[in-house]
Amino acid sequence: QWPDFIQIKEVGPRDGLQNEKKRVPTKDKIAWINKLSETGVREIEYSSFVHPKWVPQLSDAHEVGRKIKRNPNVRYSALVPNLKGLDLALEAGIDGASVFMSASESHNKSNINKSIAETYPVLEEVIREAKAAGKHVTGYVSTVFDCPFEGKITPEKVIEVCDHLVDAGVDDISLGDTIGTAVPSQVEALLDKVLDRYSSEKIIMHFHDTRGMAIANIMTSMQYGITRFDSSIGGLGGCPYAPGAAGNVATNDILYLLHGMGIKTGVDEKKIEKAALFIQKKLGKTLPSKSLAYAVAQ
Ligand code: HMG
Numbered sequence: 508q509w510p511d512f513i514q515i516k517e518v519g520p521r522d523g524l525q526n527e528k529k530r531v532p533t534k535d536k537i538a539w540i541n542k543l544s545e546t547g548v549r550e551i552e553y554s555s556f557v558h559p560k561w562v563p564q565l566s567d568a569h570e571v572g573r574k575i576k577r578n579p580n581v582r583y584s585a586l587v588p589n590l591k592g593l594d595l596a597l598e599a600g601i602d603g604a605s606v607f608m609s610a611s612e613s614h615n616k617s618n619i620n621k622s623i624a625e626t627y628p629v630l631e632e633v634i635r636e637a638k639a640a641g642k643h644v645t646g647y648v649s650t651v652f653d654c655p656f657e658g659k660i661t662p663e664k665v666i667e668v669c670d671h672l673v674d675a676g677v678d679d680i681s682l683g684d685t686i687g688t689a690v691p692s693q694v695e696a697l698l699d700k701v702l703d704r705y706s707s708e709k710i711i712m713h714f715h716d717t718r719g720m721a722i723a724n725i726m727t728s729m730q731y732g733i734t735r736f737d738s739s740i741g742g743l744g745g746c747p748y749a750p751g752a753a754g755n756v757a758t759n760d761i762l763y764l765l766h767g768m769g770i771k772t773g774v775d776e777k778k779i780e781k782a783a784l785f786i787q788k789k790l791g792k793t794l795p796s797k798s799l800a801y802a803v804a805q
């Protein structure tokens with residue numbers, strides 16, 4: 508029994524772009540996000556209020572947030588690592604704040620320069636302030652299957668981090684296969700334990716497609732009743748602190764899968780294709796989505 512409806516969060520402007528060396532001019536990002544706003548997606552992660560030296564591509568988050576044309580049917584969210592980031596994000600305009608940390612000690616350290624124990628109080632403050640400002644808060648947990656430095660991460664460790672974030676007040680949790688190593692049996696092993704504790708509505712799956720396993724993992728997640736997935740248009744992206752990682756599952760590919768199976772998303776595939784071609788042209792390189800490549804060849 509497959510779900511009737513799957514909710515897609517478009518993370519291309521954040522996760523997709525953050526690893527791109529070629530700077531996309533701010534006006535092009537705004538035009539692109541405005542296109543994405545008209546595709547039917549209900550949530551767009553439009554940028555990241557991290558330190559500009561760490562992710563130079565997204566150093567214009569504030570201007571982007573101020574200038575995009577907001578569609579009232581879309582939740583506009585952004586990544587925030589600390590109170591400084593949250594203040595800037597609130598000023599620029601967000602409906603949702605996404606906090607993030609890793610289930611692996613060494614990835615957490617290389618990504619946000621803190622141990623896991625040092626991260627909790629920082630995020631607790633951010634979550635409290637974001638909730639007080641009336642914002643939706645998502646907690647990302649990275650490296651939930653494998654860490655590029657430490658190898659296997661146990662479901663127990665993932666749950667420990669989820670528990671901290673949920674106790675601190677996040678509305679939902681996005682579980683990240685940051686480097687795209689997982690296979691369906693790993694997804695089963697994790698969801699068996701996570702869904703013992705949390706309802707499937709609270710969980711979002713965030714698969715990177717480094718080895719082409721994302722669609723298989725999404726199928727497995729749907730069998731577990733998961734109905735929310737993050738995806739990146741054209742498959743754009745990676746993680747700057749996870750060497751070799753590829754982008755998220757392509758929005759184009761997950762839409763092809765879901766619509767072909769008769770599962771609704773509310774997202775217009777043709778409009779996604781156009782928005783993917785727009786950014787592909789600006790970046791001057793071919794995006795990895797196979798569905799996009801095939802559509803273009805027709
Ligand atoms: P830090 O250097 O430890 O920060 O970086 P600090 O608190 O010690 O501050 C140092 C300086 O940075 C200070 O300035 C702060 O004001 C400034 P100074 O007083 O020296 O002049 N600063 C800031 N400036 C602007 N915006 C801010 C900010 N915060 C501090 N928000 C920090 C810690 C977390 C900031 C840094 O490590 C960082 O920005 N990391 C971001 C890494 C990142 O963006 N990674 C990619 C996103 S995560 C991801 O992709 C995974 C995900 O997709 C899920 C998955 O796939 O698994 C979500």
Ligand code: MG
Pocket residue numbers: 522683685713715745746
């Ligand atoms: Mg990611």
